[in-house]
Amino acid sequence: MVRTDARVQGQSREKAPPLSTHEILDKIAHASFAVLSHVTTAGAPRSSGVVYTVAGGRLFVAVAPDSWKARQVAADPRGNASFSRFSRPATT
Numbered sequence: 001m002v003r004t005d006a007r008v009q010g011q012s013r014e015k016a017p018p019l020s021t022h023e024i025l026d027k028i029a030h031a032s033f034a035v036l037s038h039v040t041t042a043g044a045p046r047s048s049g050v051v052y053t054v055a056g057g058r059l060f061v062a063v064a065p066d067s068w069k070a071r072q073v074a075a076d077p078r079g080n081a082s083f084s085r086f087s088r089p090a091t092t
Helices: 021-028 068-075
Strands: 033-039 045-055 058-062 080-083
Touching: 021 045, 021 058, 033 068, 045 068
Parallel strands: none
Antiparallel strands: 033 045, 033 080, 045 058
């Protein structure tokens, strides 16, 4: 389970309630950009921007199939993603 940022809720970090997968997907569905952090096969840390969408209760991330990102993630799928709290910018 993932814990929410308790400071935002006005609770101590230890008492923050866990979020379900559905709640997490609901919270990130408003945006389309995330930062994926991982370790290369050589052991070096890397962070890369990715676009994503939430559909049918699943998270889909898009990268070019022949890109460096795709090769690194295929070699070692462990990683971490950071999602912004900002919504999509308004267009005029």
